[in-house]
Amino acid sequence: xxxxxxxxxxxxxxxxxxxxxxxxxxxxxxxxxxxxxxxxxxxxxxxxxxxxxxxxxxxxxxxxxxxxxxxxxxxxxxxxxxxxxxxxxxxxxxxxxxxxxxxxxxxxxxxxxxxxxxxxxxxxxxxxxxxxxxxxxxxxxxxxxxxxxxxxxxxxxxxxxxxxxxxxxxxxxxxx
Numbered sequence: 001x002x003x004x005x006x007x008x009x010x011x012x013x014x015x016x017x018x019x020x021x022x023x024x025x026x027x028x029x030x031x032x033x034x035x036x037x038x039x040x041x042x043x044x045x046x047x048x049x050x051x052x053x054x055x056x057x058x059x060x061x062x063x064x065x066x067x068x069x070x071x072x073x074x075x076x077x078x079x080x081x082x083x084x085x086x087x088x089x090x091x092x093x094x095x096x097x098x099x100x101x102x103x104x105x106x107x108x109x110x111x112x113x114x115x116x117x118x119x120x121x122x123x124x125x126x127x128x129x130x131x132x133x134x135x136x137x138x139x140x141x142x143x144x145x146x147x148x149x150x151x152x153x154x155x156x157x158x159x160x161x162x163x164x165x166x167x168x169x170x171x172x173x174x175x176x
Contacts, residue, residue, distance in 0.1 A: 001037055001109045003050070005081070005100060008043040015039050015052065024114050033057040037113065039077075048081040050109070054116050060125045064133035065141050071125065075116035081107050 001017050016038045021031035039052035054075040061068055079096055086099040100107050132142035140147040 001113060002106050003041065003048075003081070003109060004106045005043075005048065005083070006105050008041060008048065010043060010045065013041045013043060015041055015050075019113075021056070024110055024117075026114065026117070030058050030060070031056055032059060035113070035117070046083040050077075050079045050081060052077040052079075052109075052113075054113055056117060058121070060122070062127040062131060063125050064131040065127060065143055066134060067127055067141060067143075069127040071122055073117060073120050073122075075120040077109075077112055077116045079109060079112055 001019060003015070018034040018036050020034055022028050024035060026035070033056055035054060035056040037052055037054050039050065041051075042049040054073075054077060056073050057070050058073055059068060060071050079098060081098045081100050083100050083102060083104060085101050098107050127143075134141050135147045135149050137149040138147050
């Protein structure tokens with residue numbers, strides 16, 4: 001999203017744009033919907049306070065049941081744009097601060113928008129909080145109904161990933 005500073009009026013300026021994920025270098029298979037950006041820029045002639053709401057959707061696979069689903073992503077972004085050159089003692093990498101230069105005509109907020117989306121990308125992907133996952137024996141999706149292994153699933157609830165029960169491990173440890 002390029003913000004043209006020379007078109008901003010003194011005071012509050014409403015901003016709205018819909019951007020295809022490819023224009024932000026986001027994976028088109030994961031992000032199939034447009035990235036919708038709304039917000040405002042408060043402009044006083046040499047400084048802009050930009051506040052944006054970023055919304056999109058991504059296709060993901062549930063970590064419990066391995067089913068595909070669509071996850072909404074929403075992020076807030078605040079950026080300050082200063083119409084001055086980067087100070088000599090500054091590397092220009094201050095969080096949320098962009099130096100546009102004294103003759104700057106626009107700023108590109110692409111990197112800040114992508115960063116906000118990726119920071120809000122879900123680490124734990126669940127189709128719902130109530131997702132039951134899949135049967136470790138027959139791989140049936142337990143959200144669609146119980147399988148023939150229901151009793152075995154409940155009995156193996158305290159099994160470590162390597163197959164040893166916690167009780168067996170404690171017993172072995174006591175025997176040593």
